[in-house]
Amino acid sequence: MPETKIPSRRQFIQRTASIGGAAAMAMGTQAFATPTPPPAKWDNTADVVVAGGGAGGLVAASILAQKGMSVILLEKEPTTGGSSAISGGAIALAGTDMQQARGIQDSTELLIKDLLEVGQHANDANLVKAYADHQLELYAWLKSIGAKFNNVTAASGQSVPRSHAVDAGEHLKLLRRTAISSGAKIRDMTPVHRLVYDESAGRVLGVLAKDRRNTDVSYSATKAVILATGGYARDAALLTLFTPAMKTAPAITGVGCTGDGLRMAWALGAGLADVAYVKATYGFRPGATTISDMSLIYYKGAIMVNQAGKRFVNESLSYKLLGDASAVQPGGYSYLIYDEPVRQAMLKDSQSLLGIEKTQGAVVKADSLAALSAMVDIKSDVLEDAIRQYNENVSRGMDPQFGRTTLSAGYGKPIEIKTAPFYAFKAVGVILGTYSGVTINTKAQVIDVYANVIPGLYAIGEVTGGFHGAAYMTGTALGKTQVFGLIAAKTVATGV
Numbered sequence: 001m002p003e004t005k006i007p008s009r010r011q012f013i014q015r016t017a018s019i020g021g022a023a024a025m026a027m028g029t030q031a032f033a034t035p036t037p038p039p040a041k042w043d044n045t046a047d048v049v050v051a052g053g054g055a056g057g058l059v060a061a062s063i064l065a066q067k068g069m070s071v072i073l074l075e076k077e078p079t080t081g082g083s084s085a086i087s088g089g090a091i092a093l094a095g096t097d098m099q100q101a102r103g104i105q106d107s108t109e110l111l112i113k114d115l116l117e118v119g120q121h122a123n124d125a126n127l128v129k130a131y132a133d134h135q136l137e138l139y140a141w142l143k144s145i146g147a148k149f150n151n152v153t154a155a156s157g158q159s160v161p162r163s164h165a166v167d168a169g170e171h172l173k174l175l176r177r178t179a180i181s182s183g184a185k186i187r188d189m190t191p192v193h194r195l196v197y198d199e200s201a202g203r204v205l206g207v208l209a210k211d212r213r214n215t216d217v218s219y220s221a222t223k224a225v226i227l228a229t230g231g232y233a234r235d236a237a238l239l240t241l242f243t244p245a246m247k248t249a250p251a252i253t254g255v256g257c258t259g260d261g262l263r264m265a266w267a268l269g270a271g272l273a274d275v276a277y278v279k280a281t282y283g284f285r286p287g288a289t290t291i292s293d294m295s296l297i298y299y300k301g302a303i304m305v306n307q308a309g310k311r312f313v314n315e316s317l318s319y320k321l322l323g324d325a326s327a328v329q330p331g332g333y334s335y336l337i338y339d340e341p342v343r344q345a346m347l348k349d350s351q352s353l354l355g356i357e358k359t360q361g362a363v364v365k366a367d368s369l370a371a372l373s374a375m376v377d378i379k380s381d382v383l384e385d386a387i388r389q390y391n392e393n394v395s396r397g398m399d400p401q402f403g404r405t406t407l408s409a410g411y412g413k414p415i416e417i418k419t420a421p422f423y424a425f426k427a428v429g430v431i432l433g434t435y436s437g438v439t440i441n442t443k444a445q446v447i448d449v450y451a452n453v454i455p456g457l458y459a460i461g462e463v464t465g466g467f468h469g470a471a472y473m474t475g476t477a478l479g480k481t482q483v484f485g486l487i488a489a490k491t492v493a494t495g496v
């Protein structure tokens with residue numbers, strides 16, 4: 001694509017620094033994020049500076065260091081990990097030996113098809129293909145450093161089981177150890193707050209960060225700055241600007257998810273993508289504080305009803321679409337209703353339900369649907385009627401009202417809800433990530449609003465947009481940050 005020359009980056013910076021209203025307030029351009037010219041003398045120098053030590057930043061730092069490059073990773077919080085470390089640990093991979101051992105037929109083509117369908121074709125198909133082309137390389141690299149994959153299950157948006165589960169906390173510790181043992185230097189409690197941009201060279205040359213005494217320290221990056229700063233779920237100003245409906249939704253994310261990298265790249269002219277699609281993930285008990293307060297039991301056969309006892313959605317849809325559908329029901333919540341066989345099917349894949357059941361009042365149980373209805377204050381005849389109709393449809397393999405014919409995105413067969421005891425779990429949506437942000441190309445280079453590369457600047461993971469489109473497949477956020485960490489490292493190391 002030919003380079004578009006208007007306006008110069010300096011003009012853009014001047015304009016963004018002087019814009020008024022909500023955008024400027026959200027960017028914080030007056031006090032924060034505006035690019036700065038190079039200092040007379042740098043305090044530190046490396047080939048590559050990585051901002052942010054979630055899974056993506058640590059993968060990129062590790063691979064770059066393994067390839068002999070000098071790398072400094074700057075982390076805002078007291079330690080690395082970010083949202084990655086508290087995540088469910090599902091990584092979407094297609095065509096692995098683990099799948100083959102279980103007889104699961106998967107392929108990069110099917111992965112691409114599912115990703116585009118889940119994203120409602122609003123995704124950048126080139127980024128989707130780049131993910132598909134590199135995910136097995138990431139899998140091999142992760143195994144080479146000793147990553148432990150526990151099982152493979154199906155979840156949101158997957159037409160075959162492809163969530164490869166790691167223990168997220170342990171995985172992030174492994175990545176940190178790998179980065180350090182490979183030679184990368186990690187500086188915790190060192191928030192990056194400005195990109196250093198040289199107008200005459202036309203490239204990003206480094207960053208400014210705050211040290212523990214809140215003093216500015218400069219870091220020169222002779223080859224690349226990689227933004228791996230995560231999302232913005234904890235930033236009300238950005239949520240209000242991009243997706244006002246989500247500004248008061250509860251969020252469970254890493255504490256550093258305040259949109260710093262997005263602001264810095266945006267202030268330099270980066271494009272933005274997918275920011276209108278921030279959604280809450282469905283299946284948490286109200287008041288949830290961790291991922292252990294969530295159950296995916298709807299993908300095992302639970303149905304969703306509102307407080308009137310009526311179904312309102314195809315429960316096999318992406319859990320983000322379920323979050324949208326549930327949020328607009330009276331009270332902003334819904335009930336997951338299931339029976340003992342559905343519960344047992346869930347427990348085979350995940351024990352998280354056992355934890356939720358221990359929380360007083362989170363799950364109620366009764367020997368009959370009438371008794372269950374009374375416990376959750378739903379009219380029993382309405383609920384019983386909904387379940388009778390659902391069971392009839394399941395036995396005929398159809399769902400004329402809502403279209404549920406599988407358990408999740410084309411996978412598995414719904415089963416009738418008829419074997420006591422019966423259960424009700426009041427559930428809401430919670431923002432786990434923003435999955436949107438600065439535009440990148442298939443080499444993880446940041447692209448500006450005119451589709452030109454911003455030289456010297458890369459971005460990976462949740463700070464980026466374009467890959468997911470309108471919704472999200474389980475495992476592709478933790479997957480994306482690591483796959484694009486690998487891609488960025490390879491691009492920078494080979495100088496292509």
Ligand SMILES: Cc1cc2nc3c(=O)[nH]c(=O)nc-3n(C[C@H](O)[C@H](O)[C@H](O)COP(=O)(O)OP(=O)(O)OC[C@H]3O[C@@H](n4cnc5c(N)ncnc54)[C@H](O)[C@@H]3O)c2cc1C
Pocket residue numbers: 051052053054055056057074075076077079080081082083084085086087088089090091092190191192193228229230231252253254255256257258260261290291432433460461462463474475476477478479481
């Ligand atoms: C509870 C929960 C469960 C999830 N489960 C899954 C799942 O099972 N599968 C899946 O695919 N996705 C899941 N996700 C989403 C996924 O974990 C994240 O999207 C992904 O891990 C983000 O990785 P990242 O490397 O881009 O960012 P993060 O892991 O958030 O890391 C970003 C890092 O950058 C640091 N940082 C921020 N600003 C600065 C700055 N200015 N200077 C320096 N450092 C900075 C942060 O402190 C943080 O350490 C889940 C998310 C949550 C919260």
